Amino acid sequence: MTLIQPDLSVFTTLESEVRSYCRSWPTVFDRAQGSRLYDEDGHEYLDFFAGAGSLNYGHNNPVLKRALLDYLERDGVTQGLDMSTTAKRAFLEYFQNMILRPRDLPYKVMFPGPTGTNAVEAALKLARKVKGRETVVSFTNAFHGMSLGSLAVTGNAFKRAGAGVPLVHTTPMPFDHYMGGKVPDFLWFEQLLRDHGSGLDKPAAVIVETIQGEGGINVARPQWLRGLARLCQQHDMLLIVDDIQMGCGRTGAFFSFEEAGITPDIVTVSKSISGYGQPMSLCLFRPELDVWEPGEHNGTFRGNNPAFVTATAALNTYWADDKLKQQTLAHAQTIEAALRDTAAHHSGSAYRGRGMVWGLELADPRHAGRAARRAFELGLLMETSGAHGQVVKLLPPLTITGDELDQGLRIVQRAVYETA
Incomplete structure (x- = not known):
């Protein structure tokens, strides 16, 4: 592809230096x-990024777009x-x-509120209110958002440093396979919980991603997640699963924790819940945890009704049966085979994932x-992830065709070979 240098002057002179993705795709x-x-010059790009997972059903999905346009045209x-x-009623x-x-x-x-970090903040706040305790346990290489509470349970040192204030009342523990399988699961965590001299204040909750997307596509085994759920139950801690990027079918099932057979106490959902890339998030929790006072957790943009419309259309179109799930699992085999072949030709490399991540x-x-x-x-x-940006991250839309997936994987393989 021959690229003509576009005019980016208004972005580079007026927009903040904080911008990031645009630097990778000029x-x-x-x-x-x-x-x-x-792009504005007509160049075409296959998307293995999908709005960081907010476009599971692709860009401008025609069914969702029609529902949105009809709603707006009638002055909804x-x-x-x-x-x-x-x-809202239809969505619920x-x-x-x-x-x-x-x-x-x-x-x-x-x-x-409209974003994933809003959902995480609500989950942390609710857990602390329910249990009357301050400490929340998170995991190494976790990412939960950019607001202060979410940053406190995030592992990335660069992102944490941006807070500018101490990030307190949280304790990190090793994620699955963090110690390379040399230490039994939860050995350190359990010992700290049992030892009154450990210095660990009894946690209100544990927050975890079943697959750490920003952390490097670190996949928790189902048995590890089940062990974590048991540990939380034994020690009166709430289990929060952050399903913001891995939910809405990304791993095959609607929720990424379904494979493990667990029922978290609290679940955060965002990104693709609207189906159309519109801001929307949910905090789901067991009924007995609903101890909020009216207005205790508030926000002007909680009621993005166009997002409710497209979210409802997405549920009706893709979740009335298991066709999308089966297609996702079939695509997963294609991606895994391509990455296996690529890794075999690059010493010291490794591949991992589930579904379409x-x-x-x-x-x-x-x-x-x-x-x-x-x-x-x-x-x-496509983007990179991991603490050192060492992982090529593939996140195609779930609705991608087989031909498009094959074409994109060939480009991935070529790009890795040509830059070795």
Whole structure:
């Protein structure tokens, strides 16, 4: 692909230096459809990024777009705070009937604000209120958001440093396989909980990702998650699963924890819950935990009604049966085979993932960044993850076609080979 240097002057002179993704993809995007984006010069890019997981059903999904346009054209409520609206009612009914009841999940639904970190803040706040304790346990290489409470349970040193204040009342523990399998699961954690001289204040809750996306595609084994759930129950701690990036079908099932057969006390959901990339998040919790006073946790943009509309359309279109789940699991086999082949040709590399989230860790941490840049030149968007950016991260839309997936994987392989 021959790229003409676009005019980026307004972005580089007026927009803050905090911008990040645009530095990796130096072009001006103009439109998008399905699994592809197009810049203003007409260049086409396959998308293995999917809005950081907020576009599981692709860009401008036609069914969701039609539902949104119909709603707007009839002057449906757009800003509703937490008022009762027809759009919210439809979402709640569909979510209960298609997602919660079939999985025997008893959760109440809270709309805490438009972003994932809003949901995490609400979950932490609720857990502390319910248990009357301050400490929350998180895990090495975790990422839970950029607001202060979420940063406190995030592992990345660079992101934590941006807080500018002490991040307190949290304690990190080793994530699954953090010690390379040399230490029994939860040995350190259990000892600290049992030893009154350990210095660990009794935690209110434990927050965990079943797959650490930003942390490097670190996949927790089902038995590890079950062990964590038992530990929480034994020691009167609430279990919070952050399903913001890995939920909404990313791993196959709607919730990423379903494979492990656990029922968390609290679940945070965002990113693809709206189905259309619109801001929306949920905090789900057992009914007995609903101890909020009216207005105790508030937010102007909790009632993004256009997001309710597209979320309902997504549930009705993709979760009335298991076709999307089966397609995701089939695509997973294709991705795994491609990464297995790639890893076999690069000493010291490793691949891991589930469903439609995969990572290729390369021996030289700089190699992943070079590969991502080369992929962009070849017409593919993908990012890196991990504490050192050492993992090539693949996050295609769940609705990608088989041909598009094959094309994208060939570009990934070529980019890795050419930048070794």
